[in-house]
Amino acid sequence: MAFPDSLILSADGTGSHPRFALLRRLLRRPSALCGLVLMAAILAMAVLAHPLYPDDPLDMVAAPFLHPGTDAAFPLGSDMLGRDLAAGIFHGARISLLIGVVAALVSLVIGIGIGALSGYYGGRIDAGLMRLTELFQTIPPFLFSLAIVAILQPSIATITGAIGITAWPGLARLVRAEVLKLRHSELVEASISLGASDARIILLHILPNVLAPIVVSASILVASAILSESSLAFLGLGDPNVVSWGGMVGAGREVIRTDWYVATIPGIAILAAVLALNLLGDGLNDALNRKGQRR
Amino acid sequence: MRRYLRRSLWQIGIVVLGIATINFFLLHLAPGDAAEVMAGESGAATAEYMAALRQQFGIDQPLYLQFLRYVGHLLTLDLGYSFREGMPVAELMRQRLPATLLLMGSSTALAVSLGCVLGFMAARRAGKIADTVISTLALLFYATPVFWVGVMLVMVFSVALDWLPIGGMTSIEAGYRGWALAGDVARHLVLPAVTLGLFYLAIYTRLVRASMLEVYHLDFVRTARAKGVRPWRIATRHVLRNALLPVVTTLGVQLSSILGGAVLVETVFSWPGLGRLAFEALFHRDLALLLGILFCSSLVVVFVNLAVDLIYTLLDPRIELS
Numbered sequence: 138m139a140f141p142d143s144l145i146l147s148a149d150g151t152g153s154h155p156r157f158a159l160l161r162r163l164l165r166r167p168s169a170l171c172g173l174v175l176m177a178a179i180l181a182m183a184v185l186a187h188p189l190y191p192d193d194p195l196d197m198v199a200a201p202f203l204h205p206g207t208d209a210a211f212p213l214g215s216d217m218l219g220r221d222l223a224a225g226i227f228h229g230a231r232i233s234l235l236i237g238v239v240a241a242l243v244s245l246v247i248g249i250g251i252g253a254l255s256g257y258y259g260g261r262i263d264a265g266l267m268r269l270t271e272l273f274q275t276i277p278p279f280l281f282s283l284a285i286v287a288i289l290q291p292s293i294a295t296i297t298g299a300i301g302i303t304a305w306p307g308l309a310r311l312v313r314a315e316v317l318k319l320r321h322s323e324l325v326e327a328s329i330s331l332g333a334s335d336a337r338i339i340l341l342h343i344l345p346n347v348l349a350p351i352v353v354s355a356s357i358l359v360a361s362a363i364l365s366e367s368s369l370a371f372l373g374l375g376d377p378n379v380v381s382w383g384g385m386v387g388a389g390r391e392v393i394r395t396d397w398y399v400a401t402i403p404g405i406a407i408l409a410a411v412l413a414l415n416l417l418g419d420g421l422n423d424a425l426n427r428k429g430q431r432r
Numbered sequence: 433m434r435r436y437l438r439r440s441l442w443q444i445g446i447v448v449l450g451i452a453t454i455n456f457f458l459l460h461l462a463p464g465d466a467a468e469v470m471a472g473e474s475g476a477a478t479a480e481y482m483a484a485l486r487q488q489f490g491i492d493q494p495l496y497l498q499f500l501r502y503v504g505h506l507l508t509l510d511l512g513y514s515f516r517e518g519m520p521v522a523e524l525m526r527q528r529l530p531a532t533l534l535l536m537g538s539s540t541a542l543a544v545s546l547g548c549v550l551g552f553m554a555a556r557r558a559g560k561i562a563d564t565v566i567s568t569l570a571l572l573f574y575a576t577p578v579f580w581v582g583v584m585l586v587m588v589f590s591v592a593l594d595w596l597p598i599g600g601m602t603s604i605e606a607g608y609r610g611w612a613l614a615g616d617v618a619r620h621l622v623l624p625a626v627t628l629g630l631f632y633l634a635i636y637t638r639l640v641r642a643s644m645l646e647v648y649h650l651d652f653v654r655t656a657r658a659k660g661v662r663p664w665r666i667a668t669r670h671v672l673r674n675a676l677l678p679v680v681t682t683l684g685v686q687l688s689s690i691l692g693g694a695v696l697v698e699t700v701f702s703w704p705g706l707g708r709l710a711f712e713a714l715f716h717r718d719l720a721l722l723l724g725i726l727f728c729s730s731l732v733v734v735f736v737n738l739a740v741d742l743i744y745t746l747l748d749p750r751i752e753l754s
Contacts, residue, residue, distance in 0.1 A: 276730045415571060
């Protein structure tokens with residue numbers, strides 16, 4: 138019988154707190170370390186956005202088309218409206234992470250909820266919930282969020298909701314499969330014979346034991362939510378009141394004939410954020426997964 | 433087989449009903465009644481048109497009747513009328529379909545073929561330099577936003593080097609015919625197909641590599657090795673063949689996301705396909721058109737999944753349709 142991953146995690150830590158064992162295992166992989174460093178940098182940008190650039194990044198503060206490196210006050214230059222690109226990148230980090238994390242949370246709640254109920258109860262509930270999952274899997278997710286945002290008008294809330302509500306089916310299937318594996322385990326049977334309620338069994342006994350794949354999917358979900366958000370903003374469906382990396386690429390696209398950097402720089406920021414989260418996801422997968430360790 | 437088809441039809445019915453429900457729900461979420469939403473925010477709708485729309489939707493009737501009516505329209509593939517374009521939605525989509533099929537077909541072909549080759553090479557040299565290079569590149573492409581790749585490629589190959597056209601599908605002013613036209617379209621196709629393909633190339637590379645490594649651990653591979661089968665033959669006949677099944681699965685799953693990618697790529701390259709049409713619909717708030725595209729692309733996904741199930745049984749006779 139396969140042991141739940143999180144049990145292994147605490148069992149083979151070297152006597153220290155299991156969480157540090159995970160961190161140590163993560164740091165041993167160069168790619169995961171890269172991901173952690175990149176992620177830390179982006180988090181730092183998000184935190185420092187307000188202290189460093191207290192003004193609205195959408196304000197015109199410089200001469201238009203300052204190329205990067207020509208003016209020390211604007212290290213990344215300015216765009217066609219004289220907006221500071223560096224300020225945009227820093228504030229964009231905040232928005233991207235905010236939307237990415239909250240959208241992923243929405244997906245996590247729906248996905249885990251449906252997956253756990255489906256796997257635990259089986260039968261009609263399972264059949265019904267899986268039909269719903271199939272339905273959501275059939276509708277192209279990006280087009281779906283596009284339609285939702287277009288109809289409800291773009292704002293941070295609608296964008297986050299639209300991304301979150303379209304991204305959960307894969308996770309629901311994953312959680313369902315994991316719950317099914319544990320459903321008839323001794324762990325659960327023991328709890329049932331002790332008279333534990335279903336909610337208690339699901340929340341306290343099953344979910345903690347399927348945490349490993351959920352954590353890995355969470356980082357991937359945040360990454361794809363950031364990609365979706367930037368894609369929506371690129372198409373002009375960003376919140377008009379806040380700066381977005383995707384929107385910056387979209388604006389810079391108009392001037393690629395003359396000023397390459399306006400579209401290039403924000404794209405690198407998106408790439409860095411998504412890459413960091415994917416590296417982290419891969420690293421977590423290896424660190425939490427015994428199969429991965431063998432190789 | 434017949435039972436399988438009947439079950440599939442039943443499933444298609446549920447999906448169609450589900451999508452219709454979601455679309456209907458979305459329309460009612462929007463401010464104003466469905467007719468106002470459908471007519472767009474342009475304010476260009478005439479009073480007669482609004483009246484016609486209200487009649488079409490049956491706004492004066494109870495909600496469940498409105499819903500039945502809506503589903504009825506969808507079932508007869510009556511997707512509504514685009515006021516902005518002055519044309520039925522179905523007709524508009526039919527016009528744009530070939531361009532999108534060409535783009536999606538060529539980028540999928542590129543992604544699958546090259547992805548299999550690269551994944552195969554990486555798995556054969558797992559842990560070596562070639563594997564590291566291929567895996568790193570795959571990870572990079574996987575994390576790069578599609579629209580940004582498009583903008584960067586245009587910047588390099590169209591603006592700076594001037595090798596390839598900046599957008600569109602043909603050089604209309606040149607008036608090419610026959611083979612010259614095909615060549616012209618091919619030249620226009622290169623950048624969009626590569627842009628859309630790169631992301632999926634990354635996915636297939638990672639997938640083939642991972643599933644080949646998995647198959648390498650299986651008993652029958654050890655047996656083949658013990659028998660003295662040559663490594664190349666093991667890699668191609670025993671491992672790759674069995675590692676291709678997940679590729680087919682992903683091919684089906686990917687189709688629903690590649691339509692989303694097509695919106696971005698076709699917008700960047702002004703490619704006159706369904707994705708570009710979706711963007712125009714968005715831009716004009718032409719919701720009849722947007723929801724029509726959403727509905728039809730979901731239908732396409734259902735049918736592709738059916739096809740994938742059938743291909744499965746061809747690739748692996750052990751799998752039976754249930």
